[in-house]
Amino acid sequence: MKILLKGGRVIDPSQNLDQIADVLISDGKIEAILPNISAEDARVIDCQGLIVCPGLIDMHVHLREPGEEWKETIETGTKAAVAGGFTAVACMPNTKPPNDNAEVTRFILKKAEEAGLARVYPVACITRGQKGESLTEFGELKEAGAVALSDDGYPVSDAGLMRLALEYAKNFDLPIISHSEELALSKGGHVNEGLASAKLGLKGIPAEGEAIAIFREAMLAKLTGTPIHIAHVSTKEGVEIIRRAKAEGIPVTAETAPHYFSLTEEATFGYQTNAKVNPPLRSEADREAIIKALADGTLDVIATDHAPHSPLEKLCEFEKAACGLIGLETALPLALRLVREKVISLSRLVELMSCNPAKILAVPGGSFKPGEVADVTVFDPEKRWVVDEKALHSKSKNTPFLGW
Ligand SMILES: [Zn+2]
Helix, strand or coil: CEEEEEEEEEEEHHHCEEEEEEEEEECCEEEEEECCCCCCCCEEEECCCCEEEECEEEEEECCCCCCCCCCCCHHHHHHHHHHCCEEEEEECCCCCCCCCCHHHHHHHHHHHHHHCCCEEEEEECCEHHHCCCCECCHHHHHHHCCCEEECCCCCCCCHHHHHHHHHHHHCCCCCEEECCCCHHHHCCCCEECCHHHHHHCCCEECHHHHHHHHHHHHHHHHHHCCCEEECCCCCHHHHHHHHHHHHCCCCEEEEECHHHHHCCHHHHCCCCHHHCCCCCCCCHHHHHHHHHHHHHCCCCEECCCECCCCHHHHCCCCCCCCCCCCCCCCHHHHHHHHHHCCCCCHHHHHHHHHHHHHHHHCCCCCCCCCCCECCEEEECCCCCCCCCHHHCCCCCCCCCCCCC
16 A cells, blocks of 8 residues: 655654655555655645654653553553654553563553554563562563563662663663662652742652762663663753763763653642652753753653543642653644744754654664655644643543643
8 A cells, every 4th residue: 555645844854854745655664755756556645734754752651551441541542642643652661560571561562453553662670560679581571572671660779780680681682761760869759849849848859869860870871881761851950960971972861751841840839730740840940951951962852751640649639649640642732832932943853752762762663764664743833722631532631731
């Protein structure tokens, strides 16, 4: 089967491409990108006025299946993904049971295939049960289809064990994704330490705790020579350490999430549980540093940390509410705001949301080079819509962006 995407603005940073052109797809592969292709046997899709780019890849989502299907399933999560422009997602292993063995990895892939929407790439646990005590079977997990390893939701607190994980992961070419949090400082905290903790009278989570954890990971990457990817960077201090590590040639990559460049801790005022997230929303200075780091290359990826929760976990006292917000359907519009404000170019946006995640995870996509898999996102950058519960495909509606 052939598909011809006609007359869109084609943006592919992997080939330095930004021009009006047609994209011809044949048998699921990119065949050609040229002005005015004619292919009589192709299904033609008019893309005039639209952006055509390599499919967006969200390398950090929580799909909640198995175990918490009332919050999200692989089917509803991938529905939200494609509605948000993502052709692929990497799902974190903190399910119930956690994805610490090949059986769970295979179950996730089977469910994803049944849903038939976005590609799903399972991220498996670094440690058994995410307990931080002993390593999982990296080889078996890779063979079952895991693309990376992380204990996301929890840090691996034992530096010796993390060193071992990095050394072991190198043998299997499995990237390690670090949830960088110094628990000794963050434990019992609910919001950013500073304005929010003072105003709400809640225990705070200091920015320095994230920075300490990121520094440790950078040193372990240096020690082992194994790349490490830092998840959900939220602080100015964290950004500074990544910038220094990169300047020294340490193999570190990093992501942030749309809420860290769109909101500050003020969103939690009034005990707004939809703005409760870990790491917490930070100060305006942090937000500005994150935006600068997205523009200058210190941060490599925008990932959502899509974390669905039902009203059960959110309509309660702030201290008891679960951490996390959904993000698959609001990520692209929020990132486009940075383009509109001329902080990043459209091409940089595509790098952050497609090319770089594909490279870091070593998965297909992120490029329109001939012969590449035809994962394509087409979107209208000018279209306006309002985020309301009915418009969202995710099973959960916990987002601080309702009404935006
Ligand atoms: Zn995390």
